[in-house]
Amino acid sequence: AQSVTQLGSHVSVSEGALVLLRCNYSSSVPPYLFWYVQYPNQGLQLLLKYTSAATLVKGINGFEAEFKKSETSFHLTKPSAHMRDAAEYFCAVKRETSGSRLTFGEGTQLTVNP
Amino acid sequence: DSGVTQTPKHLITATGQRVTLRCSPRSGDLSVYWYQQSLDQGLQFLIQYYNGEERAKGNILERFSAQQFPDLHSELNLSSLELGDSALYFCASSPGWGTGELFFGEGSRLTVL
Numbered sequence: 104a105q106s107v108t109q110l111g112s113h114v115s116v117s118e119g120a121l122v123l124l125r126c127n128y129s130s131s132v133p134p135y136l137f138w139y140v141q142y143p144n145q146g147l148q149l150l151l152k153y154t155s156a157a158t159l160v161k162g163i164n165g166f167e168a169e170f171k172k173s174e175t176s177f178h179l180t181k182p183s184a185h186m187r188d189a190a191e192y193f194c195a196v197k198r199e200t201s202g203s204r205l206t207f208g209e210g211t212q213l214t215v216n217p
Numbered sequence: 218d219s220g221v222t223q224t225p226k227h228l229i230t231a232t233g234q235r236v237t238l239r240c241s242p243r244s245g246d247l248s249v250y251w252y253q254q255s256l257d258q259g260l261q262f263l264i265q266y267y268n269g270e271e272r273a274k275g276n277i278l279e280r281f282s283a284q285q286f287p288d289l290h291s292e293l294n295l296s297s298l299e300l301g302d303s304a305l306y307f308c309a310s311s312p313g314w315g316t317g318e319l320f321f322g323e324g325s326r327l328t329v330l
Binding site: 135137139144145146147148149152154193195197200201202203204205206207208209210 | 314315
């Protein structure tokens, strides 16, 4: 079964610092990978998705993620954190035949300190 | 605003009771997904519908059932409620079959006392 593992349930950075949220996937076939963000008291929102077109994927709000097959990783980065980036971030994977049914990681809570 | 509407936003009930959660997908979206979010289990996929037909089941208990109606809204029925059913229940809809892009509602927070 396909799955994703997020390393670090909590990440804390200073405003203006680099954001790095880690995600590793387990898949026997090329996966479809996603990052979603959940702001307090809201539903999840798509940040970006990888569908094999390009290994570096740019998303909304200045986030990007790089697919590295050799490392089975899909880490999320942002060069400079803003206070508004404080949220929970979820990595997710889907099978080609599963429609849009996603399997989510455990989530990483990002705190941005002033 | 994702365009997905869930009601009620909050629900407090007692063990043994039955509740119904309702979801209206975005206009034009044929697919509806239900997820349960809890602190100990994270986000768990429950069930998936496409144009009124059940397409997949995940970790959905036998006490739970769902359906998607001809107007594409969906309902999740939870019965014989237990304390452990307390969670945030999300509905999401998708514009296509396999895009992976889910639009989530704000969720229905269920508290079982």
